[in-house]
Amino acid sequence: MMPLPGVLGALLPYNTLVVACGVAAVGCAAGVVGTLGVLRRRALVADAAAHATLVGVALALLVTGQRSLAVLLAGGLGSAILALGLLVLIRAVTRTRDDAATAIVLSVSFGLGIVLISGMVARGVPGSGGLERFLLGHAAALTAADAMLLGTVSVLVILAVAIGLKEATMVAFDPAFAAAAGWPAAMIDLVLVALVAVMVVVGLPAAGAVLVTALVVIPPVVARQWTDRLVPMLVLAGGVGLASGVIGVAVSSASPRLPTGPVVVLVAAGCFAVSLVVAPRRGLLARWRAGHRRGRTDYLLMTEDHR
């Protein structure tokens, strides 16, 4: 990390540098955690959690009256975890299918968030004016303290993944075997989901509730194109997240009109498009050259075959 601010410092003004550091740290951690999430097929669960954060953000402001980023994000984390609990509950109690349950939690909690925010704006609750920024993100408004907070949480999350890597690998690839081998698989799974929720919340200022899923999903998918091994995939996903963060912030700082969140997402999507075509073995060119254009490689050989 050290040389990065040095190099960029020459290119970017101080404010942009602060934002770039924060967003890069978040992008990196989101890529790492997202790798495990995507391998566990939790991509759209992350989406549901992301949309639910609005309720908590609004309630945190309403209850505490404080506008500090830490308080708002803590509220968002609370409601994201509540939404994930609700998802589990719907699965257990009703016969609604998983996909419909995800869509229900996602849209209804988002609706509630919108109701709270616009109700607060209409009543002139102090500080409620800027809450809409959490919809699409507003990285440009990050202060140095905010960036510090996001960076710290991101580093802690990456450390957590590094410490529990063996357990996480086990559960990510074969939860049934992990459980049979005596691992607390359900517990590890829960921690993984909680980490995904944390990253979704921390990503809010960068990309907003609607697009933060992209930070968790796209970098791992890019990394998957290039490698079959977990550790390189984690590193690569983290790198892609970090690079999209830095490039996205740098590009969007070029014009005041360019929104940071969508630009970061589009940079990551650009990486995906390139990887989709040119990646060795998995890329479209390689497949086309290998002559089995219709051949379908299972994304997760392990989990596909052992389920």
Added chain:
Amino acid sequence: MMATWVSATPWEWLAAIGPMHGWAVATAAVVSACCAMVGTVLVVRRLSLLGDAISHAVLPGIVVAVLLGGRPGDLGVLVGATAAALLTVALTEFFHKQAGLPEDAGVGVAFTTLFALGVLLVTVSGSRIDLDPGCILYGILELVPFDTVEVAGWEMPRAFVSAVVVFLVVGSGLWLTWRWQVFTAFDTEAARAAGVPTVAVTVGLLAGVSLATVAGFEAVGAILVVAMLVVPAAAAELLVKRLHHCLLLAVGLAVMGAAAGYLLAWKLNTSAAGMMAVVLGGEYLLAVLVAPQQGVLARGMSSVLYAWRVQCEDRLAAAWRAEEAGQSAPLPASLVAAAAWWWLRVQGRVEPAQSGARLTSQGRRDAELIVRSHRLWEAWLGRHAELPVDHLHPPAEWIEHHLGTRLRQRIEADLGRDVRDPHGSTIPPERG
């Protein structure tokens, strides 16, 4: 203020909300009816998340169409958005089939990218188009009545007219292809084998979803369209079994949710679209609670009733055993047992006597059947299951509440007459 609001009749309500709100409610109702119709098929086919993806991804289509000179609500915008939606579906399919991505990740990549592109286009083109990010996410239903067109001499909101057109197109499309839709939804392989053009049916459905989404987009925004597509359909699915009943109920729930949500939002001075989603969520919660058979209340009720029956029967059997041993009936040991005892007295199965209580002739007959079931089962298990004698009681204690006359007769026939249970007690005879 609350009091007048509650006491008003529906007509006073309508008069109070005025034509502007009336148009907004009508638009919301037609839009949500469209979404609920296609949503029903979508939910049954497990494509709910594709609905989510489509509703985000229509944005760049709308923006490009607007940049090319279309106006929100125009045919050109509808076409552009539908094209973008079909592009999303194609991309998702491509990522899944050709690039080997898991389906959820493919959906996640496709719709976030397209949505980001849409937001970028909106903000970059700035004042050249009148769409703002807020409108994209949660619509501007409140402004719908102010953008009007004239149809056959009547001035109507543009969004309402296009919603009605979409409703007619989507509704008649579903009507004409309904049998195919149902066949494909429940067994795609069989439908294909039977000559149903399943690909065309699916593409048609997705085109319908796109149309409904675009119609809803302007009124309620991208994400709340998902609520209209999925939530009423999922609620209706819990309540009824046949798919066409499900569709009609979903449309009803959606229209109710739209109207109630709008009026609530107006009363509470907040976002109409958000409130509609919340009301729909409330309807779903209600469906989860009150659904017949599968509902939380129904299941809770039936297990409570079952526990109560077991408790009453246990009291009755205990009294019978006490009588058999020449003792008076044991006193109820818990509050529930006391309540069960009271209920047995109300029913006339036990009656007060000088020392506590005793069974009436009706109560004795019922108790005999329970004890008979219990001891027959113990005897049968003792003979066939090679269980130690002290392990026979628990299963018999459970099954005594479930054996019927015919099963008892068959067990007795298997055991032979004049048999005793493994503890040496006589088995009471069956008395009608």
